[in-house]
Amino acid sequence: MSTPVTPPAETGAAGDLTSPEKRARTGPYRVVVVDDHAMFRSGVKAEIGRTVAVVGEAADAESAIKVILGTRPDVVLLDVHLPGGGGIEVLRKVHEVNPDQKFLALSVSDAAEDVIGVIRAGARGYVTKSISGAELVDAIRRVADGDAVFSPRLAGFVLDAFSGSIDLATVDEDLDRLSQREREVLRLIARGYAYKEVAKELFISIKTVETHVSSVLRKLQLSNRHQLTRWATDRRLV
Amino acid sequence: MWRQADSDQQKKWRAEAGGRVWLAPFVARGGWPALVRVIVGLGLVGAAFGIVLAQEGHIDQLPEVMAMTTLALAGLAVVLAPWLHRSRTALNQARADKVRADARADMAAHLHDSVLQTLAMIQRQSDDPKAVQQLARRQERELRTWLYGEESPETTLKAALTGAAAEVEDERGVPIEVVMVGDCDTSDSVQALVKAAREAMVNAAKHSGAEQIDVYAEVDDEHIEVFVRDRGSGFDLDTVSDDRMGVKGSILDRMQRHGGKANIRSRPGEGTEVRLEIMR
DSSP, rough: OOOOOOOOOOOOOTOSSSSTTTOOOOSOOOOEEESSSHHHHHHHHHHHHSSSSOOOEEEEHHHHHHHHHHOSSSSSEESOOOTTHHHHHHHHHHHHOOOTOOEEEEEEEHHHHHHHHHHHOOEEEEEEETTHHHHHHHHHHHHHHTTOEEEEHHHHHHHHTTSSOOOOOOSOOOTSOOOOOHHHHHHHHTTTTTTTHHHHHHHHHHHHHHHHHHHHHHHHSSOHHHHHHHHHHHOOOO | OHHHHHHHHHHHHHHTTTTTTHHHHHHOOOOHHHHHHHHHHHHHHHHHHHHHHHHHHHGGGGHHHHHHHHHHHHHHHHHHHHHHHHHHHHHHHHHHHHHHHHHHHHHHHHHIIIIIHHHHHHHHHHTTTOOOOOOHHHHHHHHHHHHEEEEEEEEBHHHHHHHHHHHHHHHOOOOEEEESSSSOOOHHHHHHHEEEHHHHHHIIIIIIIOOOOOEEEEESSSSSEEEEESOOOOOOOSOOOOHHHHIIIIIIIIHHHHHHEEEEETTTTTTTEEEEEEEO
């Protein structure tokens, strides 16, 4: 596959700090697939290979870090359970060198602690491995554009975590509480609505939906670590 | 009677001594051999002191005798310690090995009964993608339950709802994704809610043609809501005849009987969403 390697063209506008990712695209999104199952990697490549360029693969944490830093893809599809430290290790090490690298977490486990763990470590989204090819491409596009991707399950986790299961008395109120609108958006996503459908349902634009989801992601990443972890371990699974 | 009990005891002692009859009285735990052993042992120690004291006839030599004995015992201990330690470690190791081997055998048996059987069935039905998908989903669910030990009895809404979804998925071959926020114990009305939700899933699987069904349930302090949604063909609510028992009897009326509500949103081409609600 000979995709022209577009150098990470810096956006000139210094004022456009909100979305420096929105550069003009030339060619397909460049993706690295990190998963220890070769069968899964080739399956994903077959499904999305026509729409995006898979520029690298890795089967363990160490080689993943090397490949990601070497190729600087738009999005890394990252298996949560990876030999040699797991997905979180990859996230941490890569972000030390390149804090702008975007990750989309993939998992079969559905365990709340895994999912929340990888999101808090800096992944921009989480989807289950049973996702269809078209949906996965959509999720990659969204993450590459700087937005967050929540599966129904992740939305459910977040609602659960923020709905009184966590004691709010000791923590930053603004951060650990979802706004009414954010809750509405998450509930629709948990009910299986695509962003487009959420927008239609709430009479808002898709962009606004994306903003709400990104804001929830930020709260999730910044809120009280101790309590969130405890919630996740108490809860184990859906 | 006494004889009977006695011979049972003797069998046990023999077992503890590893089948060696002559060793049995020396190692058996509890019962009269232990008592006899302690008495004889103490007697021997006493006799040793007695001999020394009798020979010398002087009570003031007691400290020296004691020191001698202590030294002798300490020497023995030093000599025997490594051997004792080794045999203990070996015993523990053997025990741990056995536990591990048992766990492995359990796992092998389980994988054989479940995963290998499923893989065999998948190979046989490889020309029928639907059947393969269904087999894989069922196996996945089963394996997940086994791995994460989630076999909670159906006394909670979550267990009942995921159970119902699993049944419909198996019967109809359409994947159903269940997302829960909160949970509660079951009651008559909760069970009615689950049955209505199940009917909604069956309808979606049967009529909508959708590739997946999403179920979302949320429990808060006051009420319980369940949404069953598909992105299938949808239908015009006005054209559904009253005699379609599924929707009317199983969903709308059932919810009303239990003091709840049900409404259905559907339009041709836009899929269907059934919303069920009851107060707690």
